Amino acid sequence: MPLLSTTSTLAWKAGALLTSSGIVAGAFGAHALGPRLGEKAGTWTMASHYAIMNGIGLLAISQHPTYSKRIAVPLIIAGTTLFSGSIFALLLYRERMGAWTKIVGPTTPLGGLLMIGGYLSLLF
Template identity: 35%
Template sequence: MKTITLVFGAVYGMLSVILGAFGAHALKKILSVERLESFETGVRYQMYAAFFLLIVGYVLKFETKTENWISWLMIFGTMLFSFSIYGLSMQDYLGANLKFLGPITPLGGLFMILSWGMLIFYFFKNRI
């Protein structure tokens, strides 16, 4: 699980830089200011998750289910949160109705919040 966590952290970080540059250059010309701001929110939270996963990957030993859930919730939460925002931001440009992604964004955010909460609980329990 440690390797999975670190790999996802590195991949999310790399994709954040790529998508951030893509948004700042290519998408700036084709998206509305509101859609571009939403896209940038997805990129920002994806980078936060990358840092979270990299740090957690080095701090936790992944010997318990709680430790594993901390990572999985952040991995899947980020996927649901950021990637649904990317789809919603691009839907006009793509000419696709992706409104079904709307409820997925807060679900991803909830998973991310739960991951943070479990990490806090873990720290209190283990007095790290």
């Protein structure tokens, strides 16, 4: 049972962090980065929404008594971090990343797959 409560605590704290950081990133993108992002503002907003949605998902998962969340929680945290984080990094630093763009770019779909895997693991 201790692993379950540890996982629940991790899910709750990560959910709170992802939700709040998604809100902050959305506000930052809308108010401070709007002119810089231009037509890519929608991509920034999407990344913010994914962080918020997955944060809320983790908050909900933390309250559910299942052992499958031992797999789901780390996958969702890693997936959201890679997905939203890589989008934020690419939009902010693309011109300065150079060769790193080839490494950071593919982490976006990998993050998406991890998120999907995390939620699908809750089926078992």
